[in-house]
Amino acid sequence: MLYFSKIRIFLITIFTLIFVLIFLSNFIKSDNLIFSKKINLGLDLQGGSYLLLEIDTAPVITQKLQNSISEFKKFFKEKKINLKNFKINEDNTLFFEVNQDKVNQVKEILEDKEDNFINQYYPTYKSHKFVFSIEKNLFKLNFSKHGLVEIKNSLQDQALETIRRRVDEIGTNEPNIIKRGSDRIVVELPGLDDPSRIKNLLGKTANLTFRFIIKGSEETFGSEKLEFEDGSEEAIVSKRIIMSGDNLLDAQPSMDTQNNETVVTFNLDRVGAKRFGKATSTGIGKRLAIVLDGKVISAPVIRDAIVSGSGQISGDFTFQSATDLALLLRSGALPAPLNIIEERTVGPDLGQDSINAGVIALAIGFVLVICFMIFKYRIFGLIANITLILNLFLLVGILTLFQATLTLPGIAGIILTVGMAVDANVLIFERIKEEIKDEKNQLVAFDSGYEKSKTAVIDANITTLLAAIILFFMGSGPVKGFSVTLGVGIFTTLFSVYFIARLLTSIYVIKNKNKEKLI
């Protein structure tokens, strides 16, 4: 175990040097290729906001089911089959009935696997869009697991796009927006210490519609009672949509010079301009309600036909709220409401304090361990300590190379690695001491010390590695950072003990083999 070939010594040295360089690149302010890599700091160290958003998919699923009723009716009508008594209950099950003699025909159509337009078949999942059961002539349909996944995935994609546009508009620095699971989205905003504006913007669906107000005071089939945003009045608003936020090309906050009011001006696309022109020319004297997320922002009376394709929204805005509304309109509506289900924000000075505390704790822990080892093992303590320092360089070097995220618990993991890394060397040194008692030849004793302690060292490290792996897969956020440093620390420890420390030991032992008492 003590013999090292020249080529091996060379490789170990090169490998170690490379990682020392990568380690150092964290402290060099330079953009050249070699030193460009820096370790990523987690939000708990650099400060920033973490938001976990959940898409409220339930209303969309009900809506999709609602839409499918007309699809079903139309599709089967062409096949001369009459479906009747459609019903949707609270747990999103769709019911309909057919004449007894057509039951099998409908069943076959629904079960078809090729070119099934009404109940799509996903070959990759081996599943249809709907699953169904039949009782006599009553059909019960539910979205299958994968049908739901399809809906959720597309919702998630759309929501992600809209969120990205909204966050980008605000111009925060390097936001990180990623999907999680089937109906969640993580938004990480480094450096942001007050996310209240973003939360407000993300909390709004921003579904904008222009609709006429109908005279009268009761809801009818084609109208609904809506509140005004400021709560001042209620109005009966037609359900017929003249145009929606989708027709907007641009929206900007501006000042209405006539009455000194902040407004949002907008430009419409061709379709929108046409519809808006038609509606305003036929509806002179009527009130046009501008409805955002189910609340009326304002309802001006139409005085002239507006054919220019641009207009303005007024409604007691401050400059800030007009800016936000314009931003929401520009970035488009979310496909479904979002709920913020987790929020963690760390201010920048707490982050810096955490870094400082972490570094001080690391330095003190390090010095204590080093002194202890020198005191206990003298020259071999020195070897263990050199190994420990290189181990630290390797560990931080690997984290830098893979641009892993360093968190506060991650720093704790590094400090803990410092404490536990000497274990392998201690196991070996203690074993050598025992071997020397029975073996006169010191070189042989060193050799068998390394050999016989091997299983204990490996077993002991694998147990910690197992814990780190489980933590990596089950933990979240900062805790994940801990599992990464702990896990990587085990590999660097084994490398530094079996290559660096052993090399140093062998050099020392071979040089001093005639000394009376080596260890």
Add this chain to the structure above:
Amino acid sequence: MIKKIYFNRFYKLFNIISFILIILSIFLLLFKGLNFGVDFKGGTLIELRTTDNSIKISNIRDSLNQINLGDVSVKKFGTDSDYLIKFEKKNFNDPNFISKIKKKLSTSLGNGFEFRRVENVGPKVSSELLKSGIIAIGLSLVAMLIYIWIRFEWQFSLGAIVALFHDVLITLGIFSLLSLEINLSIVAAVLTIVGYSMNDTVVIFDRVRENLKKYSDIKIFELTNISINETLSRTIITSATTLLALFSIFFFGGEILKGFSFAMILGVFFGTYSSIYIANPILVFLRVSQKTILKEDKD
């Protein structure tokens, strides 16, 4: 020659003590329960720093009690100017909750404060985090059980796993007794304890196995004692360096890591103790002998 300590003379005594401690811990966990933080219970946590010396903890408390926001607790956090404010989960659906609190505090306390940290965890997320924490700890115990089973014999695996349960239960028992907060980092600490305690046990077991092969005439009761003694200096040195690192996190690593490092310190202490006084007596109790491991070689 190594000075020999007769650890095995005290097997019975310490087993009884451990047994009592475990029963006490289970009682505490069942009847007093754990003090779960916002990670696992849901709710809102705000770390607040005052820059105005005239602000007292009672001012903050009074101010927050005026706006009806449900159960609120205010505690000092480390230094004299830092406070932790915690709300029960009720208010989660209001996205402006934090802004409201900030506004309220600035009207009654002026601008001499800042929010250093805000954590807001919804009920759904907190229950998921709790579930995955429990699964993680359970999974790690199973993984260790299987690993030792593969590397050693089932008697060793049983001894190691009982020692692990002992360490985890007593550590959590102490957290319950002192009403210390359980958050995500404590789960990380418990898992690391599992790894560390196992590490310690494995080193002694490895020696027991080696000695079983070497001496056929020494009884397991005596053999465990020899093995413990032979590995003793390693056990002490490693525990010492690990504790040095942990104490430096505890004292210098900041308030946020206090709970984590405290759990780890307890874990290292009990992990070391249980390797000697739980894992080994179980080998004795299960009458492990040379035959046990020779059977392994034949397979």
